Amino acid sequence: MGDSANGLINRPILASIDIAAFQHNLNRVRELAPESKIWSVIKARAYGHCFEAALKGLSSTDGFALLDIQDAAWLREHGWQGRILLLEGLFHENELSRAEDLACDLVVHCDAQVDWLERFKGKNHKPLSVFLKMNTGMNRLGFKPEVYRTVFHRLHATGYHMHHMTHFANADQVDQLPSVGGQQELFNETIAGLEGATSLANSAAILWHRNALGDWVRPGIMLYGASPTGLHADIEHANLRAVMQLHSEIIDIQDLQKGDRIGYGGRYEAPHAMRVGIVACGYADGYPRHAKDGTPVWVSSGDHGVTCPLAGRVSMDMLAIDLSNAPNAGIGSVVQLWGDKVPVDDVAQMSGTIGYELLCAVAPRVPVEIQ
């Protein structure tokens, strides 16, 4: 681990961000949605990958979509001159001037935000660009179809540059309600005859609902090389690359006898004598405590590497792996928790969640290296 030599970082854990993989995945979005502009979604510190890496790797995007106005400010300070969409709009009226200074596009999803924009324009500010959010069945943010056109006309009459937006609840699934088709139909009926570009598709729709793209697509998880469904098999042939590689090292070895147990609760009982490697990564680093025995962990062993199964409950700072497959591994051997050798979705699957959650949860104590 590069940084340990300088004495600043001692625990051998590191998240490496692969800029070329970012570029590759963004190019894949262009291939899949050649007629659309792209909002690259980088909320939550770019799904745990850090803004600096995202700005570097995704610089050919048409715009960045995020949540926090201070993150928009960060992008401007670091030279980003393209568009920036605030995905939940503003949270307080007093942020409007700042949003104007930063030239942000604003999602508008509730009445209070409409009131703020009307008052703001009344003070002779220039009109901002608005993505008006329609609730077509997700029932999270947005206006229901029956009031949508009224709200649209209020903002349009005030002079804002209007766009239409909705969000799919089930673009990654079949046979779940509401369906993509149903939401799309409701959206199209509601905006019939209104001017303004549209934005509908998240990663799952870009991959699997090519008739529901709209003028601006909003890829998130696919930019990071993980699956919208949480199943790696579903993107195995989509030609996406893992952007984050999470590495650590073996810091201790235990030789177990048959019947010995590992870790809290003694969940894992050795079925025979075995060598166990203790890895400097635990749930306080962002590795899921839920991970079951058998979750794959890649270990360097001599001049190659092998996958070894997790053994025992993940603790706060450590986890244990059965080294039966890696006789040459020892203290100092490099371990990959997820990345190009272990899909993050495979770890997520063994933990009852999806890659999104694991990537976002990489802890602040894990140093990030941009490659």
Place this chain on the structure above:
Amino acid sequence: MGDSANGLINRPILASIDIAAFQHNLNRVRELAPESKIWSVIKARAYGHCFEAALKGLSSTDGFALLDIQDAAWLREHGWQGRILLLEGLFHENELSRAEDLACDLVVHCDAQVDWLERFKGKNHKPLSVFLKMNTGMNRLGFKPEVYRTVFHRLHATGYHMHHMTHFANADQVDQLPSVGGQQELFNETIAGLEGATSLANSAAILWHRNALGDWVRPGIMLYGASPTGLHADIEHANLRAVMQLHSEIIDIQDLQKGDRIGYGGRYEAPHAMRVGIVACGYADGYPRHAKDGTPVWVSSGDHGVTCPLAGRVSMDMLAIDLSNAPNAGIGSVVQLWGDKVPVDDVAQMSGTIGYELLCAVAPRVPVEIQ
């Protein structure tokens, strides 16, 4: 939310750290272990509470125990003159001088670390204080009893100040192997006749195994007011107080008809017409995506507050709650995700995990306020 007015923070989410609760919980440890010195365990940014708050709230501890040598440096820079224990010792030989400069106590758990210490002392450095770790059945870090005494004598002969240490696998459970009694017996037999103070007890042992305390106790989770077992009921009468309060606000309201669904996968289906509040907190803030429908969320409603059930899958930045119990709640109403009104362990229980994981996982994008 105090910080939103200055325009720096827009999303209305905030983790407040209660210094008085920290002091109270540390005093409880003193009452429970009056004969022992206390290593307050503050690894993982003080279980997500931030070092600054821990230093302030736990300043009457005998020592702080943590993982990263840079965190030890931070404590020294901020005036801490008491002892500091590096719980996994050093990860690289080149950190020894720094550990000496910072006057750290070192856990020693593997042969390589013993070699480093022998070489270091041979260069006429002053002897550091060592907590030699014995593996009495946890099978994570440490020396097995059969080699422990040999290692002890090597370091003792070199001139180090020796202490004995082990860690319990099941102090929070009964009828699980290895048992506290079994581990303790093995520990005591192995160190018989050797000089040096002992350290055995984690929070669970301090609460429930008062005969297994040793000279230095190592409370972690109980300092933060959460339960070692993950069940709030188990500490309900232990007189501990929640240190972190995680708050957000309602940012949108949806009026649902019977049969409408909420969020991804449409997991929640409204059994009747209901008002739903959308809260600015999601799994990318550290709230568990696993949380089941019905997980308690406290909402201010008029001049009091009520508990409302989570409805639908937690998404990355938002969650939804059924406001049937809170007719006066609306956009801007304050919500407590966990803290004094909703035990973090209750949220964890509904998510198949323990409070530890949730506290540690509070995301860097959540601002922290020390009160």
